[in-house]
Amino acid sequence: MDLTTRYLGLNLKNPLVASASPLALDIGNIRQLEDMGASAVVLPSIFEEDIDSEIEDIERLMAVGNSETLSYLSSAVADNVGPKHYLGLIRRARAAVDIPVIASLNGTSRTGWIDYARQIEEAGASALELNVYFLPTDLSLSGSEVEARHIDILAAVKQAVAIPVAVKLSPFFSSVGHMVQRLDQAGADGFVLFNRFYQPDIDLEDLTLVRDLKLSNKGEIRLPLLWIASLAGRIKGSLAASSGVQSAAEVMKYLFAGADVVMTTSALLRHGVGFMKTLHDGLVADLIAREVNSLAEIRGRMSRTALGAQEAYDRVNYIRILRGGKYIG
Numbered sequence: 001m002d003l004t005t006r007y008l009g010l011n012l013k014n015p016l017v018a019s020a021s022p023l024a025l026d027i028g029n030i031r032q033l034e035d036m037g038a039s040a041v042v043l044p045s046i047f048e049e050d051i052d053s054e055i056e057d058i059e060r061l062m063a064v065g066n067s068e069t070l071s072y073l074s075s076a077v078a079d080n081v082g083p084k085h086y087l088g089l090i091r092r093a094r095a096a097v098d099i100p101v102i103a104s105l106n107g108t109s110r111t112g113w114i115d116y117a118r119q120i121e122e123a124g125a126s127a128l129e130l131n132v133y134f135l136p137t138d139l140s141l142s143g144s145e146v147e148a149r150h151i152d153i154l155a156a157v158k159q160a161v162a163i164p165v166a167v168k169l170s171p172f173f174s175s176v177g178h179m180v181q182r183l184d185q186a187g188a189d190g191f192v193l194f195n196r197f198y199q200p201d202i203d204l205e206d207l208t209l210v211r212d213l214k215l216s217n218k219g220e221i222r223l224p225l226l227w228i229a230s231l232a233g234r235i236k237g238s239l240a241a242s243s244g245v246q247s248a249a250e251v252m253k254y255l256f257a258g259a260d261v262v263m264t265t266s267a268l269l270r271h272g273v274g275f276m277k278t279l280h281d282g283l284v285a286d287l288i289a290r291e292v293n294s295l296a297e298i299r300g301r302m303s304r305t306a307l308g309a310q311e312a313y314d315r316v317n318y319i320r321i322l323r324g325g326k327y328i329g
C-alpha cells in the first residue's frame, strides 16, 4: 500500500500529521507519535507576545545596563533573542525522531518577532506553520487591510527563511478562496484549513467570561471539507485539513476532497497519542476494502474540479439542500 504524500515539498510516508498542540511539548509523545504512524509533527505555537516580551526585556536592560551587564547581554542577545526553550524543543525533537518537525509561529503584526523565524530555521525545523490568529475587533479596520496584513506577514517570514512556510488560516474571510490564492501567489507553500477560533462563553451565575477549550467533534469537518474540495487542484501550495478528525472516516473524506495531509489534535487529546495508530490502521483498512493501492488513486476524486463546478459545492447545492426535505438532528 503506497501511502506516501507530499506536503510543503516534504516527502511524507503517509498523510497523518499531529497538528499543533501541547502534546508535542513532550519528546516522549513526539517519539510515540512517530512510532504510532504520524508522518510529521507540528509543535505548539510560539507567540509574538512571548517573543516581543523577551526582546523588550533585553532592550530595557540595555537601556539601564552598565558595562558588565552590557557585555553579558551582548552575547545573550546574539545567542538567545527569542524564547530559548522553544528553539531547544525544536533541536531535541529533531534529534529524537526521523519524521519532519514543523514549528509554529503565531502572531498578528509585522514587527521584530518575525526575525525569530530565522532562529527557528537554524534550530532545525523542517518547515514553519504561520498562524495569524487575528480578531479584527477594531471597527475601523477594513477587510482588505486584514488581508493585506496576512500577505505582509507571510512575505516577511518568507524573506527571513528558506524552509517551506504553511499558513494556518481562518475561515472568516469574505472570499476565502481569493485569500488563499493571494497567499499562494505570495509564496505560501501550503495551507492549513482551518484555524479553530476559541470564543468565550458567559457564566450567568458569576457573570464572568468562560474560557474553556472544547475539543472538536466530527461535524466540524464540513467547513474545511468544502474549502479543500473547492481549492484542490487550483493552487500551487499544498492543502492540510485541520478540524474534526475523530476516526479514519474523516481522514478518508478529507483525502477524497483533495487534502495532501490530514491533521489531528482533539482525538489525540481525547484518546491518547496511541490513537494515531487507530487512525493509521483504519485508513489502511478502508483503502484495502476499496481495492486501492495508493493515495493518489483517491485524492481529490470528490473535489469540485473532479465533480464539475455545477455539481455539489456551489449555490445550486445550497438550494437543493434547503428544498430537499432531509433534516438531521
Ligand SMILES: Cc1cc2nc3c(=O)[nH]c(=O)nc-3n(C[C@H](O)[C@H](O)[C@H](O)COP(=O)(O)O)c2cc1C
Binding pocket: 019, 020, 021, 022, 043, 044, 045, 046, 104, 106, 131, 168, 194, 195, 196, 213, 215, 216, 217, 242, 243, 244, 245, 263, 264, 265, 266, 267, 269
Ligand atoms: C489544547 C489545544 C492546544 C492547541 N494549541 C495550538 C497552537 O499552539 N497553535 C495552533 O496553531 N493550533 C493549536 N491548536 C489547534 C489545533 O492545532 C487544531 O488546529 C484544532 O484543534 C483543530 O483540530 P482538531 O479538530 O483535530 O482538534 C490547539 C488545540 C488544542 C485543543
